[in-house]
Amino acid sequence: MYQLDPKKLSCLGIQEVPTTLMNIEVERLHPGVWQKRKSFNEESLDDLADSMKTTGTNVVPLIVSLRPDGDFSIIAGERRWRSGKRLGFATLKCEVGAYSYEQAAYISAIENLQRTDLNPIEEATSYHDLCTDLNLSHGDLAIQVGKSRSHISNYVRLLDLDIRVRDSLISSRLSYGHARPLCSLKNKADQRNIAEKAVRFEWNVQKIQQAVNALTQRKPSPVKLSDTDPDLKRLERDISEVTGLDCVVKRTPSGSWQLGFLAPESESFTGLLDRLGVRFDSDLEN
Structure with a gap:
C-alpha cells in the first residue's frame, strides 16, 4: 500500500497550506471534481460504515475545500462520506484547506492509490491524470509514489x-x-478476441502470451546480402556455412570492414559466441 509522505509533497507546497478541523453537515459535502473513481464496492462501504458506527464518527477526517456557494468539495474521503450518509450522521469531521487544483488532484489521486481494492484501470487512470495535471514524466511520478518508472x-x-x-x-x-x-x-479487435477467450476458457497468463505471440510473430525478413561485389557474396556464403547464421559483410569507403550476423533466437546466438570463445552472460537471455 502507498503511504502519503509529506516530505514528497514539498514541491507542491501542500504542507504549507493552513487547515482547520471542523464538523461539517453531511448535506454540505459534495464529491470533488478530482475524484476519478467511478465505482464503490458496496461490501467495502458496509464494512467502513460498521467501523464508523462503532466509533460514532469518522476517526480520519475528510480533506475538503470551500466552494463558491459556501458548501465544501471532498478532496479525500468520499468513502467515509458515503458511509456516513448510510448511517444517517448529521456531521463529519473535516480538515478544510484552500488547496489549489494541482494540490487537490495530487491528494485525491494518492488517496485512491492507497486503497487495497484498486482495480488496474483505476490505478492506471490515477497515474495518467497525475502526469497530465501536474506535468510530470513517468519517471518523476515514480519517485513521488515509490514505484519504478x-x-x-x-x-x-x-x-x-x-x-x-x-x-x-x-x-x-x-x-x-x-x-x-x-x-x-x-x-x-485482436485484443478483444483474445481477452474474451481468456475469460471464457479461464486462460492463464502463459496461454494469453502464446495467443499474442501467434499474432505478432512473423518470419524475419531475409538478410539482404551484398549485391555489388561477387567476392563479398561468396565470402558471406562461406561464413554462413561455417557459423550456421546469415551474415552481411561490408567494406566502408575508408577501407574498414564490418561483419554482422542474424541470430533468430538465443540458442543460435550463444552457439556463435561459443565458437568465437566469448563468455556469455546468461542474464542477457531474460
Whole structure:
C-alpha cells in the first residue's frame, strides 16, 4: 500500500497550506471534481460504515475545500462520506484547506492509490491524470509514489486497450498480468478476441502470451546480402556455412570492414559466441 509522505509533497507546497478541523453537515459535502473513481464496492462501504458506527464518527477526517456557494468539495474521503450518509450522521469531521487544483488532484489521486481494492484501470487512470495535471514524466511520478518508472508506464498502457478489455479489468474478470501481453497488439479487435477467450476458457497468463505471440510473430525478413561485389557474396556464403547464421559483410569507403550476423533466437546466438570463445552472460537471455 502507498503511504502519503509529506516530505514528497514539498514541491507542491501542500504542507504549507493552513487547515482547520471542523464538523461539517453531511448535506454540505459534495464529491470533488478530482475524484476519478467511478465505482464503490458496496461490501467495502458496509464494512467502513460498521467501523464508523462503532466509533460514532469518522476517526480520519475528510480533506475538503470551500466552494463558491459556501458548501465544501471532498478532496479525500468520499468513502467515509458515503458511509456516513448510510448511517444517517448529521456531521463529519473535516480538515478544510484552500488547496489549489494541482494540490487537490495530487491528494485525491494518492488517496485512491492507497486503497487495497484498486482495480488496474483505476490505478492506471490515477497515474495518467497525475502526469497530465501536474506535468510530470513517468519517471518523476515514480519517485513521488515509490514505484519504478516501468511500473507506471506499463499501467498507463492499459488505458489504450479496447474498452471491453478495460471493462474486464474493472470487473476483475481479467488481472493486470492477463492484460499486459495484450498491450503489444495494435489491433483492438485482436485484443478483444483474445481477452474474451481468456475469460471464457479461464486462460492463464502463459496461454494469453502464446495467443499474442501467434499474432505478432512473423518470419524475419531475409538478410539482404551484398549485391555489388561477387567476392563479398561468396565470402558471406562461406561464413554462413561455417557459423550456421546469415551474415552481411561490408567494406566502408575508408577501407574498414564490418561483419554482422542474424541470430533468430538465443540458442543460435550463444552457439556463435561459443565458437568465437566469448563468455556469455546468461542474464542477457531474460
